[in-house]
Amino acid sequence: MSCRSLLATAVALACLALPTIAAAADAPLSAQAIATADKLRDAGIAGNATDGSRAYDIVESLTTEIGERLAGTPPANRAVDWAKAKFRKFGYDKVYVEPVTFPLWTRGVEEASVVSPYPQHLEITALGHSVGTHGAIEADVVEFATLDALKTAAPGSLAGKIAYISNRMQRFKDGRGYPAAVVARVDGPSIAGKLGAKALLIRSIGTDRDRMPHTGVLDYKSDAPKIPAAALSNSDADLLSNMLRRGKPVRVRLSLGAEEHGMATSYNVIGEITGRRKPDEVVTIGGHLDSWDLGTGAIDDGAGVAITMAAGALIAQEHPHPARTVRVIAYMDEESGSFGGRAYANAHLAQLKQHQLGAESDFGAGRIYALRAGVKDAAWPVIEQIGKVLAPLGIVTERNAADADAGPDTGEFAAKGMAWAQLAQDGTDYFDWHHTANDTLDKIDPKALDQQAAAYAVLAYLAAEAEGGMGSGEMPLPKAEK
Amino acid sequence: MSCRSLLATAVALACLALPTIAAAADAPLSAQAIATADKLRDAGIAGNATDGSRAYDIVESLTTEIGERLAGTPPANRAVDWAKAKFRKFGYDKVYVEPVTFPLWTRGVEEASVVSPYPQHLEITALGHSVGTHGAIEADVVEFATLDALKTAAPGSLAGKIAYISNRMQRFKDGRGYPAAVVARVDGPSIAGKLGAKALLIRSIGTDRDRMPHTGVLDYKSDAPKIPAAALSNSDADLLSNMLRRGKPVRVRLSLGAEEHGMATSYNVIGEITGRRKPDEVVTIGGHLDSWDLGTGAIDDGAGVAITMAAGALIAQEHPHPARTVRVIAYMDEESGSFGGRAYANAHLAQLKQHQLGAESDFGAGRIYALRAGVKDAAWPVIEQIGKVLAPLGIVTERNAADADAGPDTGEFAAKGMAWAQLAQDGTDYFDWHHTANDTLDKIDPKALDQQAAAYAVLAYLAAEAEGGMGSGEMPLPKAEK
Numbered sequence: 006m007s008c009r010s011l012l013a014t015a016v017a018l019a020c021l022a023l024p025t026i027a028a029a030a031d032a033p034l035s036a037q038a039i040a041t042a043d044k045l046r047d048a049g050i051a052g053n054a055t056d057g058s059r060a061y062d063i064v065e066s067l068t069t070e071i072g073e074r075l076a077g078t079p080p081a082n083r084a085v086d087w088a089k090a091k092f093r094k095f096g097y098d099k100v101y102v103e104p105v106t107f108p109l110w111t112r113g114v115e116e117a118s119v120v121s122p123y124p125q126h127l128e129i130t131a132l133g134h135s136v137g138t139h140g141a142i143e144a145d146v147v148e149f150a151t152l153d154a155l156k157t158a159a160p161g162s163l164a165g166k167i168a169y170i171s172n173r174m175q176r177f178k179d180g181r182g183y184p185a186a187v188v189a190r191v192d193g194p195s196i197a198g199k200l201g202a203k204a205l206l207i208r209s210i211g212t213d214r215d216r217m218p219h220t221g222v223l224d225y226k227s228d229a230p231k232i233p234a235a236a237l238s239n240s241d242a243d244l245l246s247n248m249l250r251r252g253k254p255v256r257v258r259l260s261l262g263a264e265e266h267g268m269a270t271s272y273n274v275i276g277e278i279t280g281r282r283k284p285d286e287v288v289t290i291g292g293h294l295d296s297w298d299l300g301t302g303a304i305d306d307g308a309g310v311a312i313t314m315a316a317g318a319l320i321a322q323e324h325p326h327p328a329r330t331v332r333v334i335a336y337m338d339e340e341s342g343s344f345g346g347r348a349y350a351n352a353h354l355a356q357l358k359q360h361q362l363g364a365e366s367d368f369g370a371g372r373i374y375a376l377r378a379g380v381k382d383a384a385w386p387v388i389e390q391i392g393k394v395l396a397p398l399g400i401v402t403e404r405n406a407a408d409a410d411a412g413p414d415t416g417e418f419a420a421k422g423m424a425w426a427q428l429a430q431d432g433t434d435y436f437d438w439h440h441t442a443n444d445t446l447d448k449i450d451p452k453a454l455d456q457q458a459a460a461y462a463v464l465a466y467l468a469a470e471a472e473g474g475m476g477s478g479e480m481p482l483p484k485a486e487k
Numbered sequence: 488m489s490c491r492s493l494l495a496t497a498v499a500l501a502c503l504a505l506p507t508i509a510a511a512a513d514a515p516l517s518a519q520a521i522a523t524a525d526k527l528r529d530a531g532i533a534g535n536a537t538d539g540s541r542a543y544d545i546v547e548s549l550t551t552e553i554g555e556r557l558a559g560t561p562p563a564n565r566a567v568d569w570a571k572a573k574f575r576k577f578g579y580d581k582v583y584v585e586p587v588t589f590p591l592w593t594r595g596v597e598e599a600s601v602v603s604p605y606p607q608h609l610e611i612t613a614l615g616h617s618v619g620t621h622g623a624i625e626a627d628v629v630e631f632a633t634l635d636a637l638k639t640a641a642p643g644s645l646a647g648k649i650a651y652i653s654n655r656m657q658r659f660k661d662g663r664g665y666p667a668a669v670v671a672r673v674d675g676p677s678i679a680g681k682l683g684a685k686a687l688l689i690r691s692i693g694t695d696r697d698r699m700p701h702t703g704v705l706d707y708k709s710d711a712p713k714i715p716a717a718a719l720s721n722s723d724a725d726l727l728s729n730m731l732r733r734g735k736p737v738r739v740r741l742s743l744g745a746e747e748h749g750m751a752t753s754y755n756v757i758g759e760i761t762g763r764r765k766p767d768e769v770v771t772i773g774g775h776l777d778s779w780d781l782g783t784g785a786i787d788d789g790a791g792v793a794i795t796m797a798a799g800a801l802i803a804q805e806h807p808h809p810a811r812t813v814r815v816i817a818y819m820d821e822e823s824g825s826f827g828g829r830a831y832a833n834a835h836l837a838q839l840k841q842h843q844l845g846a847e848s849d850f851g852a853g854r855i856y857a858l859r860a861g862v863k864d865a866a867w868p869v870i871e872q873i874g875k876v877l878a879p880l881g882i883v884t885e886r887n888a889a890d891a892d893a894g895p896d897t898g899e900f901a902a903k904g905m906a907w908a909q910l911a912q913d914g915t916d917y918f919d920w921h922h923t924a925n926d927t928l929d930k931i932d933p934k935a936l937d938q939q940a941a942a943y944a945v946l947a948y949l950a951a952e953a954e955g956g957m958g959s960g961e962m963p964l965p966k967a968e969k
Contacts (some may be wrong), residue, residue, distance in 0.1 A: 069729045072607035080606070124562070125554035125783070128924065214929040215697060216782065240927040244783070247551045247928075300698065301607070301726070442610065445722040446729075447696040 049459025058318035061451035063311035076338035077109035077269035092276030095318035102272035107344035109269035113262020130218040164201035180432040195229035208242035213437035291334030300444030309366035316461035327469035346414025365412030371431035381476030424475035531941025540800035543933035545793035558820035559591035559751035574758030577800035584754035589826035591751035595744020615704040646683035677711035690724035695919035773816030782926030791848035798943035809951035828896025847894030853913035863958030906957035
């Protein structure tokens with residue numbers, strides 16, 4: 006996931022703020038549907054698919070055969086073909102792509118070192134979509150404890166300097182330390198640029214203590230100079246702060262070969278299990294196919310693609326198929342700013358009301374602990390019924406979770422009025438590896454993925470079977486992003 | 488520590504195999520000496536030195552102001568001056584250096600990738616003292632589950648291939664997984680070279696699951712061609728094995744810019760607290776000042792230098808000084824093969840019997856859990872008395888530990904007959920970070936270092952106060968290394 010989930014959180018809160026009017030209708034899901042969902046859950050958790058459709062096998066295939074796949078680069082294009090082939094192999098009856106256009110950026114070489122007074126190498130990585138340095142730049146470093154502290158710097162006070170924001174992200178199960186910390190990465194470059202800085206360094210937005218920097222997209226504002234921006238690993242941030250604490254000027258040399266290459270087009274890859282009664286109404290689940298270019302994109306978001314593709318495969322193998330169509334979407338270029346999710350929302354806006362529910366897996370490979378939803382009140386009994394089927398998986402149903410989140414790609418359509426659900430994952434360790442070279446297959450527990458695939462299969466199947474809609478196009482739109 | 492501790496283990500076993508003849512003499516340490524040792528222990532564990540002589544402050548200084556310090560390179564030379572200045576500052580009354588000559592090697596660029604069938608970047612690092620590739624080499628990979636499996640390959644069967652040893656090191660508190668695994672790194676290159684391989688890749692000798700390769704020295708045999716050798720991170724080793732499991736030929740490209748630069752001379756740095764009654768008899772403690780070039784050498788072995796330097800500082804500040812001289816040695820170039828320890832042993836062989844006891848800290852920054860020793864039987868009561876003073880630190884005295892170890896540098900003199908002690912540390916996590924970029928200050932708990940400095944102060948002080956010798960020059964020599 007990228008910082009765009011901040012918007013999704015705003016969506017969630019707005020939806021959940023609706024007054025609670027109890028819907029006392031008869032149970033909207035048939036006993037037959039519940040029985041089938043139980044069966045899907047148990048098949049999912051068993052994890053004994055031998056055709057490659059087990060979630061772990063899918064992410065093993067993606068990370069081994071493709072690996073890193075920055076949107077617009079050759080491996081990401083190979084991943085599109087990979088996803089089409091997998092959907093076909095697993096019995097999806099309709100497989101197609103939809104175009105996504107986004108800015109293509111490449112990292113190039115990146116090097117940093119302290120020149121004086123304590124010459125040392127520094128481990129850094131460019132923030133996504135940073136401009137390059139066009140050769141090495143060299144300047145003294147000025148440390149700010151937080152982004153807010155940087156905001157209070159006097160105009161011009163950073164002229165010729167490298168600004169450095171040193172605060173550390175906090176660890177929480179639900180990842181709420183991320184929005185609190187990521188503003189330094191998203192907004193820091195333009196704030197430092199306006200203050201005259203030559204470049205920005207930040208402490209990585211991550212909870213680890215590894216010498217491994219975390220990348221992630223920045224957001225240059227149109228009224229600020231674009232300055233190069235990079236993240237130090239947590240270990241190197243400690244090192245730089247310890248040097249600065251000694252009181253002598255600390256001079257850093259920085260080279261970033263990052264470059265923008267204009268707009269590129271790639272694809273969301275979509276596989277469907279066509280609904281038996283209402284084929285034009287859809288439940289969407291999915292994850293994003295692209296990844297940053299440092300790791301192999303296992304937890305972000307190979308896992309999400311694998312979980313939802315496996316869930317769809319479970320449903321495809323179950324007959325009869327559900328009443329509505331189950332659409333699994335492997336989104337392209339979430340990382341630069343939910344381009345795949347936005348392309349989907351724009352392309353399907355006319356079918357908003359035919360979108361029964363959307364959900365997304367983009368928070369790593371930890372187990373799911375809660376079901377949440379942004380649906381109309383009359384549809385809440387459906388969510389509760391789904392929650393009962395999920396309960397044996399250790400999942401509780403939460404109606405008013407403050408951190409409910411439609412996800413970065415699904416959030417784009419949720420912001421336009423699509424009903425959504427969230428299967429909230431344990432993200433305690435997620436930000437140890439997020440956006441680093443350490444995003445690799447060994448961070449994934451196959452049994453945890455089985456639990457998640459089982460949960461998505463249940464959610465998608467029952468949402469596709471429910472009597473009546475969940476509220477797409479009927480709910481008040483959330484407030485716009487601040 | 489490097490692989491040389493294998494020899495030390497052999498030393499330990501030989502000494503411990505002596506028959507146990509109880510020495511029922513009067514307690515060889517005076518009540519006054521024990522009282523002073525109690526005081527040193529309590530001062531150490533309090534960790535409230537404000538002059539920079541607390542162990543954590545010393546390693547913070549070394550890693551921040553110097554950082555990586557491969558023997559013979561400019562930062563290692565700066566570390567020599569750093570160590571002299573620290574010894575002087577902390578009240579050591581004699582500070583000097585002794586020359587150490589060793590082969591100078593530099594790493595240069597290092598890159599690897601899978602060319603086909605699944606093009607991907609691989610994270611590797613050259614094994615220490617590997618030859619370079621002189622441009623890129625490209626070859627198919629042949630996997631061996633263990634070094635023993637490689638040994639059974641048919642002569643010539645690896646011609647034109649890259650051999651790859653994939654077995655994983657096991658985690659133990661005492662690090663005994665290391666000697667079992669490190670043979671692939673030490674002996675693998677010449678075994679693969681004799682079989683005609685173009686290069687050797689090994690799974691990193693490490694217990695982590697980070698995308699961070701572990702370096703460490705290799706040993707080219709004189710009768711084998713020298714082939715380039717590098718370690719894959721554990722994550723990349725998984726990746727390569729997963730590719731190979733698919734059955735298609737996997738072609739890898741490898742570039743190593745490693746180079747030998749002939750012999751270089753640097754220094755062991757020595758600080759002494761001169762003995763008040765027997766100044767020519769010495770107790771040595773120490774760690775190694777050099778480090779590999781990937782991390783900042785915090786746990787290997789900034790911690791050992793800091794712990795023993797801090798222990799000496801505690802003793803220097805206590806008056807009267809102990810009967811014998813306490814000599815703290817910051818060894819140079821342990822990593823290429825205990826060059827500092829060997830230089831010391833050779834330079835001081837004539838004073839073997841004046842060496843009361845030697846001990847070394849080179850196993851990271853984990854707490855000490857056991858006192859062991861290689862001393863004559865008649866001296867064992869001294870060890871037991873020392874053990875009683877150490878007991879409040881959570882340290883037990885072990886007479887027959889199978890994994891007792893004099894340490895890689897001290898082991899060089901122990902192999903010539905010096906009595907030695909070991910303060911065994913908890914190494915559960917040590918090999919997660921050992922010889923990687925992740926060897927940084929954030930892996931160190933300041934309070935754990937206090938415990939260790941306290942223990943070394945007690946050990947050195949009481950060994951220097953004990954009536955009678957500990958057995959240097961009087962014990963049978965250990966068997967030679969296999």
